[in-house]
Amino acid sequence: MAIVNFSAGLSALRVNQQVLDLLGHNIANINTPGYHRQEPLLAARFVPENPIGFGVELTTIRRLRDGVLEQAIRQNAGELALVSSQLSRLRELETILGSGSGSLRHALDEFFNRLEELAVRPADLTQRRLVLDAANHLANRFHQVADQLDELRDGITAEVQTALQQANALTKQIAELNGRIALALARGSPANDAQDRRDYLIQELAQLVGVQVIEQPLGKVNVLVGGNLVVSGTEAVELRQVIDSENRLLIFAGANAEPLTLPGGRLAGLLQTRNETLADFRQRLDELARVLMREFDAIHARGLGLAGPFTFLAGTRSVSHVDTFLDRADTAWPIRNGTVYVSITDFATGQRTLHAVSVQPGVQTLAQLASAFSSVPHLQAIADPQTRTLKFLAEPGYAFDFAGRLPTQPTTSITGTAQPSVSGTYTGTVNDTYTFKALTSGTIGVTPNLTLEIRNSAGQVLGTVQVGQGYAPGTAIPAVDGLLVQLSAGTLHAGDSFQVPVIAEPDTAGLLSALGLNTLFTGKDAATVAVQPDVLSNPARLAISRTGAPTEAGRLRQMLTLRSQVVFPGSGLTLAGFYDRMLADIGAQVQSAAEVEDHLNAVGQQLQAEQQAISGVDANEELVRLLQHQRAFQLAARYISVVNATLDELLRIV
Numbered sequence: 001m002a003i004v005n006f007s008a009g010l011s012a013l014r015v016n017q018q019v020l021d022l023l024g025h026n027i028a029n030i031n032t033p034g035y036h037r038q039e040p041l042l043a044a045r046f047v048p049e050n051p052i053g054f055g056v057e058l059t060t061i062r063r064l065r066d067g068v069l070e071q072a073i074r075q076n077a078g079e080l081a082l083v084s085s086q087l088s089r090l091r092e093l094e095t096i097l098g099s100g101s102g103s104l105r106h107a108l109d110e111f112f113n114r115l116e117e118l119a120v121r122p123a124d125l126t127q128r129r130l131v132l133d134a135a136n137h138l139a140n141r142f143h144q145v146a147d148q149l150d151e152l153r154d155g156i157t158a159e160v161q162t163a164l165q166q167a168n169a170l171t172k173q174i175a176e177l178n179g180r181i182a183l184a185l186a187r188g189s190p191a192n193d194a195q196d197r198r199d200y201l202i203q204e205l206a207q208l209v210g211v212q213v214i215e216q217p218l219g220k221v222n223v224l225v226g227g228n229l230v231v232s233g234t235e236a237v238e239l240r241q242v243i244d245s246e247n248r249l250l251i252f253a254g255a256n257a258e259p260l261t262l263p264g265g266r267l268a269g270l271l272q273t274r275n276e277t278l279a280d281f282r283q284r285l286d287e288l289a290r291v292l293m294r295e296f297d298a299i300h301a302r303g304l305g306l307a308g309p310f311t312f313l314a315g316t317r318s319v320s321h322v323d324t325f326l327d328r329a330d331t332a333w334p335i336r337n338g339t340v341y342v343s344i345t346d347f348a349t350g351q352r353t354l355h356a357v358s359v360q361p362g363v364q365t366l367a368q369l370a371s372a373f374s375s376v377p378h379l380q381a382i383a384d385p386q387t388r389t390l391k392f393l394a395e396p397g398y399a400f401d402f403a404g405r406l407p408t409q410p411t412t413s414i415t416g417t418a419q420p421s422v423s424g425t426y427t428g429t430v431n432d433t434y435t436f437k438a439l440t441s442g443t444i445g446v447t448p449n450l451t452l453e454i455r456n457s458a459g460q461v462l463g464t465v466q467v468g469q470g471y472a473p474g475t476a477i478p479a480v481d482g483l484l485v486q487l488s489a490g491t492l493h494a495g496d497s498f499q500v501p502v503i504a505e506p507d508t509a510g511l512l513s514a515l516g517l518n519t520l521f522t523g524k525d526a527a528t529v530a531v532q533p534d535v536l537s538n539p540a541r542l543a544i545s546r547t548g549a550p551t552e553a554g555r556l557r558q559m560l561t562l563r564s565q566v567v568f569p570g571s572g573l574t575l576a577g578f579y580d581r582m583l584a585d586i587g588a589q590v591q592s593a594a595e596v597e598d599h600l601n602a603v604g605q606q607l608q609a610e611q612q613a614i615s616g617v618d619a620n621e622e623l624v625r626l627l628q629h630q631r632a633f634q635l636a637a638r639y640i641s642v643v644n645a646t647l648d649e650l651l652r653i654v
Contacts, residue, residue: 005641006154011045012636018058019629026617027626033201035199036063036615038192058608063200064615065190071213074203078210078264080600086277087593089156093281094586096148105579107141108292110134112563116634117558123306123550128539132531135520142289146526148540149282156220156274157241157249163208163267164239165252169496170205171236174198174223178654182218186237191219209239210264226260228253248275265563277589281582282526288578289526291567294510295558295575297519301512302402302505303543303555309345309399310392316516316532317524318388319366324371326361331514332524335361338509339431341501342405345399353503354407359509365391369511376400379511390515402518403546404506410436412498418444418473418490425546425554426502427482433457436465436485437497444487445473454480518543 019040026432029035039062045054099105114134115430118127177198184191202223205211212224216233230237230253237254244250249271250259262268291588326335339361346351355376359369366383370390373381378398382391394400410422420436435455442450455461463480471477473489513519516532520542523529528647535541544556566572573581 008053008055009636009640009643011057011422013633014638015042015058016629016633016636020626020633022061023626023629024621027619027622030617030619030622034196034203035617036065036192036196036199037617038063042518052226060068061190061192063195066611066614069614069645070199070606072215073604073611074206074211075264076600076607077203078206080597080604081207081266082210082264082269082272083593083597083600085266086273087590087597088585089152089270089273090277090590090593092147092152092225093278093490094583094590096152096582097281097586099583100582104138104141105583107134107138107524108576108579110122112560115560116288118544119553119556122544122553122556125539128542132536132542134498134538136531139521139523139531142285142526142529143395145285145538146282148528149278149285153274153282154506156270156278157243160241160249160251160267160270160274163270164241167205167208167230167267168238170201170208171223171230171239173207174201174231174232175236177201178220182234185219194498196218206265208265209260209262209267209328209629212263225253226262228256228260244548247279247602278298281586284573284578284582285620286525286527288582289529290333290524290573290574291578293519293521293523293529294513295567297513297516297521297564298507298510299555299558299562300543301518302316302404302507302522302546303518304401304403304545305543306540306548306550307538308548309343309401311394311399313392313517315389316519316522317514319508319515322364322366322383322385322388322390326359326364326366329366331518333510333514335359335511335514336509337361338507338511339429340373340402340509340511341404341503341506342373342376342379343403343405344376344394344400345401346378347397347399350408352408354405354503356501357442359511361509391516392517401548402506402512403548404503405547406500410498410500414498415493416441416491416496418492419488420485420498421487422485422498422500423476424479424482424484425464428502429504431501431505431508433499433501433505434462434480434483435499436479436498438492438494439464441492441494442468443491445469445471446487450492452485523534569624 016507019042022038022040026037039255041059041062042056047054059571072494077185097104111131111134114127114131118124118131120126177194181191181194181198198221202211202213202221207221209230211224211230214222216222220233221231222229222233225239228237232237239260240252242250242252242259251262251267251271252259262271317332319326319331321329321410340357340359342355342357343352344355357372357376364372366388370381370383373392378395379400380393380395382393392400404426406422406424406426408421410420412420413570414420416438422436433456435457436452437455439451439453440447440449444450444467447468450466450471452465452467453461454463456464465477465479465485467477469489474486475482476486479485483500483502507513511517516522519532520535521529521531522532544559546554562575564574567575568578571578571581
């Protein structure tokens with residue numbers, strides 16, 4: 001009996017001491033991340049032969065943990081990390097694009113403002129210099145924004161590499177802990193602290209890549225990312241990054257040939273931002289630069305500067321090879337089937353002729369196109385195999401341009417003695433050939449009602465001109481569509497006619513701008529756009545005129561219409577509108593991401609509160625338990641003391 005009584009007291013001392021140690025362990029880890037409160041489970045010691053029992057025993061130490069709640073917290077952490085990483089980069093992107101002073105939008109507005117000022121004094125070299133400076137600033141601003149976007153992309157790439165290193169370190173630690181936990185449980189020992197540590201590491205991994213956890217025998221877990229095992233028992237699979245041919249950053253697990261689709265985590269946010277959001281805005285920036293260059297260059301290439309036509313001109317935009325068909329030659333933008341009109345001016349006589357060159361990119365190479373242009377009298381075209389550009393050279397005494405100006409001498413079928421000429425600036429909207437035909441016979445300036453009828457190539461009557469009685473021979477008088485007609489003294493016979501080509505669009509193929517011939521800009525995208533060096537250094541080369549007259553600014557007026565003209569047909573946007581849409585889109589994405597982040601933060605806080613209610617260590621509750629088991633320990637000690645005194649008294653009696 002004495003042995004039984006001592007055993008009960010000693011077991012109470014031992015168990016309460018263990019519980020006190022456990023409570024101390026809980027209190028010590030009250031601020032330890034990932035720690036779950038541990039609870040002792042006590043049971044009475046008994047054997048069938050002894051109805052009174054042997055005292056108390058500590059059967060197990062239970063880790064207070066709700067698996068479903070832990071999974072919800074992991075999922076929330078992964079989603080929150082994804083959105084937060086996106087939001088921070090979106091805000092950087094919003095800052096880069098901007099809309100205030102010094103922004104690309106501001107530079108675009110300043111460029112148009114300078115063009116408007118030039119329209120007042122088109123021959124003023126100072127105003128021309130201001131326009132070119134504004135254009136140069138606009139190009140530089142494109143470079144800056146493109147460089148900043150590329151730097152942001154490269155920064156994300158480096159950040160992904162660092163995050164992958166962290167993720168690989170975590171998977172190795174989780175796999176190692178799997179082994180330690182399994183060994184401890186196989187020996188019958190609890191592994192609560194090791195499991196807490198593993199859960200904490202899994203939570204950290206979830207914030208990086210988003211994970212799925214599957215319980216395994218002996219306390220092990222398998223961890224999956226995007227459906228691929230990254231931890232299998234005691235083995236960890238390394239994650240690696242690859243940049244593919246489309247400049248997308250992809251994540252692979254081990255030797256898997258298919259990239260991972262990350263369900264959440266910071267890495268998922270970084271990849272989505274880099275591969276989708278940034279790539280989209282970078283592409284849109286390039287598109288804005290290309291359309292800006294294409295539209296302005298198409299106008300400038302068809303204009304004339306103060307210096308007049310050219311004796312030499314070199315293209316600044318290359319093709320992939322001079323012997324590759326143009327539709328496959330990687331031109332700055334596509335070349336269409338069409339016609340390019342070249343004017344040739346004879347310096348000695350002042351005579352000007354107009355020639356049409358057919359362009360068929362599907363069956364013409366740059367070399368073949370050069371041969372076609374070289375068939376124009378007094379003009380030589382060269383497809384340079386070194387620079388892969390097109391160059392033009394006029395014969396000595398001649399010059400050329402692509403303004404589509406009227407020839408000085410019309411094509412005539414006149415049997416009389418009068419000599420016609422047509423001048424002026426064509427104001428029509430389509431390329432055509434106008435025919436002037438005498439309806440009756442007579443003498444210029446003498447015969448009453450001597451009339452010229454004007455028809456287009458479709459045979460439609462456009463108007464008539466009286467050149468009989470009352471007309472002063474040699475006087476230029478208005479005809480139609482901006483044309484002026486004059487006839488020398490002489491006679492016309494009924495049916496006599498003369499023809500003149502009228503050109504509204506001298507380059508219906510888009511060839512000149514695509515090859516960089518007499519363009520305002522060079523380059524192909526936001527990173528390479530620049531003002532044509534020859535124009536930048538010589539403001540007189542700014543081609544804002546259709547005729548070459550110093551005060552005529554027909555091409556400049558066309559440039560100014562680009563401020564309000566829809567140049568993105570698919571979206572119905574202007575140049576400025578396209579950029580404003582970019583700003584609006586990034587602003588909307590920032591707002592949406594911020595709202596999602598706030599929501600996930602609120603959900604996360606609620607989940608954390610629920611988890612703390614179950615697994616957290618409360619100092620007050622632990623103190624109550626500490627005092628309770630301290631009292632139990634004291635009672636056990638007192639019990640042993642009483643039993644000991646009783647035995648001593650019994651021994652004295654005996």
